[in-house]
Structures are given as C-alpha cells and as structure tokens.
Amino acid sequence: MPPPPNQLYTVFSFIGFVMCAIPMCWHLKARNIGTCLFMGWTGLGCLIQCINSIIWNKNMVNRAPVYCDIVTRIQVGLNAAIPASSLCIQRRLYKISTVQTSMVTRAGKRREVIIDLLIGLGIPILQMAAQYVVSGRRYVILEDFGPFHHTVLRLPTLPLFSAWPVAIGCVSLVYCVRTIYHLYKRQHQLNEIISSKCGVNRSLYIRLMMLAGVEILGTIPLGSVFIARGIEKGFGPWVSWADVHSNYFKIMQVPSSVWKHDSFSALGVEMFRWLLVLCAFVFFAFFGFADEARQNYRHAYWSVAGLFNYSTSSGTFIGSSHAYVGQRASIDSWAHVFSVLRHYPN
Numbered sequence: 001m002p003p004p005p006n007q008l009y010t011v012f013s014f015i016g017f018v019m020c021a022i023p024m025c026w027h028l029k030a031r032n033i034g035t036c037l038f039m040g041w042t043g044l045g046c047l048i049q050c051i052n053s054i055i056w057n058k059n060m061v062n063r064a065p066v067y068c069d070i071v072t073r074i075q076v077g078l079n080a081a082i083p084a085s086s087l088c089i090q091r092r093l094y095k096i097s098t099v100q101t102s103m104v105t106r107a108g109k110r111r112e113v114i115i116d117l118l119i120g121l122g123i124p125i126l127q128m129a130a131q132y133v134v135s136g137r138r139y140v141i142l143e144d145f146g147p148f149h150h151t152v153l154r155l156p157t158l159p160l161f162s163a164w165p166v167a168i169g170c171v172s173l174v175y176c177v178r179t180i181y182h183l184y185k186r187q188h189q190l191n192e193i194i195s196s197k198c199g200v201n202r203s204l205y206i207r208l209m210m211l212a213g214v215e216i217l218g219t220i221p222l223g224s225v226f227i228a229r230g231i232e233k234g235f236g237p238w239v240s241w242a243d244v245h246s247n248y249f250k251i252m253q254v255p256s257s258v259w260k261h262d263s264f265s266a267l268g269v270e271m272f273r274w275l276l277v278l279c280a281f282v283f284f285a286f287f288g289f290a291d292e293a294r295q296n297y298r299h300a301y302w303s304v305a306g307l308f309n310y311s312t313s314s315g316t317f318i319g320s321s322h323a324y325v326g327q328r329a330s331i332d333s334w335a336h337v338f339s340v341l342r343h344y345p346n
Contacts, residue, residue, distance in 0.1 A: 003260060003270050006057050006144045013050035013273070016280030017043050023287050033113055034088030035208070037120035038283065041081040045276040048074060052146030053273075060143040060253040068147035072139040075272070076131045076149050077124035079161065082279060083168035084123040086215040088116040089208055090175040096205070097182040123168070130160045133241075138248055143256040145269055150252070152244055155235050162227050169219035176216060179209070207286045214282055218275075226268070233264060 020043030027035045048071055055063070062068070092112070134157045137150035151161055238244075259265045 003266060004274075006053050009273065009277075010050055010053045010057075012277050013046045013053065016046035016277040017050060019043075019280045019284035019288060020046065023284075027287075031109070031113065033116040034085055034092055034120065035287075037088060037116070038082065038085035038211075038279075041078060041085055041120075041124070042276060042279045042283065044074065045078050045273075046280055049146075049273045049276060053144070056141065056146040057144060060141045060255060062141055062251050062253065065251075068139050068141070071147050072149040073128050076161075077128045078276070079124075079131075080127040080164045080168060081120070081124040082215065083165045083172065083219050085120050086212045086219070087168055087172045087175070088120050089212045090172045090179065090216075091119075092116070093205065093208055093212065094175045094179045094182070097179045097186075123164075127161070127164055133160055134244060136244055136247065137250065137252060140252040140254060142254050142259050142269065145256075145259075145273070148269065153230055153233060153235050154238050154244065156238055157230070157235060158227065162223075162230055165219050166223035166227065169216050169223065172212065172216050173220065176209075176213060211283060211286050215279075222271070222275075229264060229267075 020039040024036065024039050024043075027039065052071065095112070131149065131151060134152050134154055135150060136152040139147045140150045141147055151157060259269065
C-alpha cells in the first residue's frame with residue numbers, strides 16, 4: 001500500500017499545528033505545564049513537517065543546511081519529548097490524587113513547575129545529545145519528506161535512542177496505575193481531592209487522564225514494535241566512534257522511489273510524521289470542545305468583532321447570533337420606514 005499523497009499531509013499537519021496553537025493561551029494562563037509541553041512539542045513537530053513537505057515536495061535538494069541541522073535535532077528530541085510531556089501530566093494527576101501539599105502552596109507549585117520543565121525539556125535535550133553517539137550522518141534528505149536524522153543500527157542504539165519512549169512510557173504507566181488506585185480508594189472524596197486549589201476541575205482531570213492514557217497505550221506498543229523491527233533487521237556491533245561517524249558530513253539524498261519501497265524505512269518515516277498529526281487531533285478532541293474552550297472561543301470572537309466596531313451602542317448585541325442581529329436591524333429599519341409613511345400627508 002503506497003503512502004498517502006504529500007499534499008494531503010501538508011493540509012493535515014497544518015491543521016494539527018493550528019489545533020495545538022489555539023488552546024495554548026488559556027493552558028499557559030492556568031499553568032498546566034505538562035499540557036503546554038504536549039501542545040508545544042506536538043505543534044512544533046506538525047509545523048516543521050508541514051514546512052518540509054512543501055519545500056521538499058518532489059525534490060531532494062540540500063537547500064538549507066543550517067535549517068536541516070536544527071530540524072533534525074528537534075526530530076530526535078521528539079522521540080522522547082511527547083512521552084516526557086505525558087509523564088509530566090501523569091505525575092501531576094498522581095500528586096493531586098494523593099492530596100500532596102506541594103500542589104497547594106506557592107513554593108510547592110513553583111517547585112513542581114521546575115520539575116515539569118526539567119522532565120519535559122531536559123529529557124528531550126538529553127535525547128538529542130545521546131543520539132549523536134549513534135548518528136551516522138549529519139542528516140539525510142528524503143524526497144517528499146525533507147531532512148531526517150540518520151541513526152545507525154548498532155547495539156548502543158537501543159539504550160541511547162530506541163528504548164527511550166518505551167522507558168518513559170513505562171514510568172508514566174506506573175504513575176497512571178497508582179493514580180487510579182488512589183482515586184479508587186477515595187472515590188467518595190473525589191470532588192474534594194480534585195479541588196480548585198490545584199487549578200483542575202473534575203472534567204479537566206478526567207480528560208487529562210484520558211489523554212495521558214491514550215498516549216501510554218500508543219507509546220509502549222509502538223515503541224516495542226520498532227525495537228522488535230530493529231532487532232529483526234539486526235543491530236550491528238559497535239566498532240568505534242570513527243567507524244560510525246566516518247561519513248558524517250556526507251549528506252545523503254534519497255529519492256522517494258527508493259525510501260518508499262523499503263518497508264522498514266517507509267514505515268519509520270511515515271509513522272513519525274503522521275503520529276504527530278494524530279497526537280494533535282487526539283489532543284484537540286479532548287480539549288478543543290470543552291466548556292473552557294468554548295468560553296475562550298466566544299471571548300476571542302467578540303474581541304475580534306470589537307475591532308470592527310460591533311458593540312451594543314451600534315445596535316449589535318454582544319453574545320447574540322448573526323441571525324438575530326441581522327433580524328433586529330431589519331425590523332428597526334422597516335419600523336422607521338413605516339413611521340415616516342404614517343406621518344406623510346395623503
């Protein structure tokens with residue numbers, strides 16, 4: 001089965017970026033660090049891959065080396081970034097379920113923010129550094145895809161790159177199980193546990209649990225499958241640093257007719273970019289239609305409407321629909337006409 005058309009990915013990845021960008025403001029305001037990290041990494045990945053799918057559509061020209069260096073480092077970081085963001089969410093949910101005071105006091109909240117940033121930003125940065133050990137080339141350029149990191153199949157690749165999502169996912173799973181256990185023990189006090197002091201209501205808490213749970217159910221099985229595929233293909237022995245990096249500065253340019261017909265390469269490349277889009281759509285499904293989201297959409301709509309001088313003083317009723325506004329304007333206009341005609345002499 002051939003991969004979907006490149007233009008289709010361009011459209012969906014841009015939509016995914018917008019879906020992650022829209023809720024960012026109010027989640028930042030609420031200091032939901034794990035959620036913001038999830039949105040930030042997913043949205044950044046969607047935006048980068050959207051741009052790449054346009055620039056390198058039907059070509060493999062090495063047109064922007066510095067940009068390619070930056071992009072491939074971010075791609076490597078994304079290997080651990082989204083699981084790490086989910087870990088931040090699970091960790092916060094666990095602390096709320098155990099009613100820890102660190103979630104209530106100002107100093108405790110500040111400490112939790114720092115820890116979340118160390119997990120959500122520090123782990124991806126460490127991943128970028130660790131992958132360099134098994135990076136065979138600076139990057140490769142794939143037609144219809146753009147720049148991609150080049151990770152060689154050596155024995156150190158497993159602990160330095162491939163196993164990171166699964167390991168982080170397992171830690172998140174432990175937090176998830178313990179959270180469910182504590183909530184089950186205190187099910188009669190659920191509303192008291194999930195209090196406004198933690199900045200999370202019951203609806204948001206459940207949606208965060210569902211988002212993190214879906215991410216775990218995706219990360220561990222998929223990560224395990226890719227590890228199994230790598231083992232099946234064969235992890236070669238580590239010879240030396242010089243052996244792995246002997247062609248590091250030689251940029252390989254691969255036509256789509258080659259990489260799309262190699263099942264191992266095509267699966268890894270297409271899954272990498274489409275999973276970013278899937279994460280964006282899943283996130284928006286949980287948070288894009290919630291009550292707080294609709295309130296923010298309404299506020300944004302009338303803020304924009306205010307730029308065009310829509311106000312109560314000009315006959316527009318804030319909060320009403322276009323149909324009602326138009327209907328009221330029409331009624332007022334005809335009432336004025338009839339008033340004039342009534343006083344017009346016969």
